[in-house]
Amino acid sequence: MRVTETNAAVSGADPDNSGVPTAADAASADVSDAPRFSRPGKANKRAKETRIGLVRRARRMYRDMTVEFPGAHCELDFTTPLELAVATILSAQCTDVRVNMTTPALFAKYRGAADYAQANRAELEEYIRATGFYRNKANSLIGLGQELVERFDGELPGTLEELVTLPGIGRKTANVILGNAFGVPGITVDTHFGRLVRRWKWTAEEDPVKVEHAIGELIERKDWTMLSHRVIFHGRRVCHARKPACGACFLANECPSYGEGPTDPTEAAKLVKGPETEHLLELVGL
Numbered sequence: 001m002r003v004t005e006t007n008a009a010v011s012g013a014d015p016d017n018s019g020v021p022t023a024a025d026a027a028s029a030d031v032s033d034a035p036r037f038s039r040p041g042k043a044n045k046r047a048k049e050t051r052i053g054l055v056r057r058a059r060r061m062y063r064d065m066t067v068e069f070p071g072a073h074c075e076l077d078f079t080t081p082l083e084l085a086v087a088t089i090l091s092a093q094c095t096d097v098r099v100n101m102t103t104p105a106l107f108a109k110y111r112g113a114a115d116y117a118q119a120n121r122a123e124l125e126e127y128i129r130a131t132g133f134y135r136n137k138a139n140s141l142i143g144l145g146q147e148l149v150e151r152f153d154g155e156l157p158g159t160l161e162e163l164v165t166l167p168g169i170g171r172k173t174a175n176v177i178l179g180n181a182f183g184v185p186g187i188t189v190d191t192h193f194g195r196l197v198r199r200w201k202w203t204a205e206e207d208p209v210k211v212e213h214a215i216g217e218l219i220e221r222k223d224w225t226m227l228s229h230r231v232i233f234h235g236r237r238v239c240h241a242r243k244p245a246c247g248a249c250f251l252a253n254e255c256p257s258y259g260e261g262p263t264d265p266t267e268a269a270k271l272v273k274g275p276e277t278e279h280l281l282e283l284v285g286l
């Protein structure tokens with residue numbers, strides 16, 4: 001199941017944060033018609049940024065990400081909330097691609113919570129061995145199935161408070177499930193998300209929960225799920241941990257960390273990855 005902006009973006013009021021402009025305020029500062037990629041690095045030459053300046057910059061960057069990645073989505077394959085929960089548990093220390101190679105056979109064999117609850121441990125471990133840490137993950141899946149059967153009639157609950165009481169499901173996983181399977185806006189702070197929002201100086205927080213709250217005050221609630229996808233897409237394809245592709249980055253105009261990676265366009269272009277590469281390079285005139 002792929003999530004579209006329409007089904008992910010459930011309407012919700014902006015959090016009540018004093019000093020935070022409304023969407024209309026931010027829109028009034030829109031520079032979307034200005035030439036793009038014209039002044040890379042200008043953000044790191046700015047004087048100290050005000051709070052309202054930060055909110056507006058963050059929202060401009062989010063709008064630019066919608067141009068970069070209009071089709072961003074959860075990269076784990078699933079058709080039900082339980083399948084998404086299982087895939088997310090398996091994705092710990094593992095790539096989404098590998099998880100997606102593992103889950104078709106798993107989901108065909110284990111169709112509901114009761115199947116995991118009654119699973120033969122050795123057999124289940126074989127199904128998920130390729131994702132690594134398979135003993136711990138088997139524990140989580142069996143425990144998850146048992147708790148769902150005992151406490152929730154075999155169905156995955158749709159609230160953060162209930163989800164985080166289940167084996168293998170922390171706050172990050174719960175937000176993935178809420179945003180992508182239940183249409184409840186959620187911010188997923190994984191390693192890419194944390195790295196990028198700190199590079200962009202949206203926050204200096206390191207703790208994922210504090211990052212989640214800080215970003216929730218910058219970006220409208222209705223956009224939280226798609227923001228998470230788009231930031232993670234940008235982190236996987238352009239703004240890599242070791243060598244970000246600054247010279248080929250569509251967000252360079254607004255990024256205070258422009259220059260952390262190569263700024264030479266040709267060199268940077270080689271660092272851009274993924275199926276959207278042609279589109280991403282076109283956006284910056286390469």
Ligand code: SF4
Pocket residue numbers: 199238239240244245246247249250251252255256257258259260261
């Ligand atoms: S690739 Fe460079 S310019 Fe682009 S967001 Fe990352 S650090 Fe900033």
